Amino acid sequence: MRVRSLCLFVLMLALPLHAADLIIDTGHGTRTWTTAQLLARPDLQNVTIPIDVAFGRTMHYRAVPLRALLAGLQPGDHLQFVASDGFSADIPATILLNQQGAEAWLAIEDPKQPWPSLPNNKGDAGPFYVVWTRPAAAAIGTEQWPYQLVRIQPTQDVATRFPATAPATSVPANSEIRHGYAVFQRTCFACHTLNGQGDAHMGPDLNIPHNPTEYLSDTLLRAFIRNPQSLRRWPEGKMSGFPTQQSLSDADLNAVIAYLHYMAQRKSAH
Known part of the structure; x- marks a missing residue:
């Protein structure tokens, strides 16, 4: 029994504590991405956000361009971003597909280098967080930075x-x-x-x-x-x-x- 318990303990230590799945559906089939898969993508980049909405300060992330994950998305589409805490944000495709101003990125929390806790006892932002570079170019609002993201799915206008x-x-x-x-x-x-x-x-x-x-x-x-x-x-x-x-x-x-x-x-x- 002691040996079995020790094996379980070692296994738990080996597992990433913050690894998770993100479900993405743009209306052309559903794809589930794991943390490991996203961190292994060739388009993964280091992204600096000077005034991060969730943390209120400069933050550095490992992130991929969000539009690269949204296969088949058309300008007239709407997507719903669902977080684990009940938050839900609808974002039109015209903003997400924009390539000449604000750009959306999917920040991925690395289990080996977890992000700090959010201020004011609001928990964690991970495992996935939509952040924006040059947000003012498209008048991106603070509610269009969903964190604790678990699912992206198609939706109609409100x-x-x-x-x-x-x-x-x-x-x-x-x-x-x-x-x-x-x-x-x-x-x-x-x-x-x-x-x-x-x-x-x-x-x-x-x-x-x-x-x-x-x-x-x-x-x-x-x-x-x-x-x-x-x-x-x-x-x-x-x-x-x-x-x-x-x-x-x-x-x-x-x-x-x-x-x-x-x-x-x-x-x-x-």
Whole structure:
């Protein structure tokens, strides 16, 4: 028994602690990549991210160009990035296929050189993390840097999949409400549902039973979105906020609040 236990212990030591699988489906068949396979790819590179969204500082990664893993992806497609903690981000293919500005990379955590823990007790970013070089070139938002990634899969646009989140067709295309809906999709919808619809399960629903515009003034709501801890001190809170103009401009912030005000009058119990 002691010999068997010793063998099991030695085997556990030999196994990589952070190795994992990443499932990728672009609608043309599913491929599962292991950590070892990704780290062995010939297009693996050293990538430096000067202002990393998750860590808040310069980070260095072993990474592969994400578009190289997305066989068959077309400009009109949408992909959903699913994390192990319930985070979900939809990213249009036009951004991912862009080769003249922002570029997406899949950072792979090497089990022999694990990444540091995330700040504010948020756990680990590995084993896979989508990072961007030159993100400002395509106005990449902070919610388009999904970490703890486990799956990439095809999806439809948000309004088609979740019609109870969309403004009425009578709302003009150039209105602040539609602008706010677009901002909502790339920021809030990565963690929250609205009218009971959405894929993410990290935060509460933002319309039922109550919309935040119903119990917070616009001034307090702006402050909360910029820095959640400014309203309610909670060390365990997961929402990091959008403190800078680069992460969320004042115009975008005003637009998403306008959208929330509008949706407060369009509650649905789906």
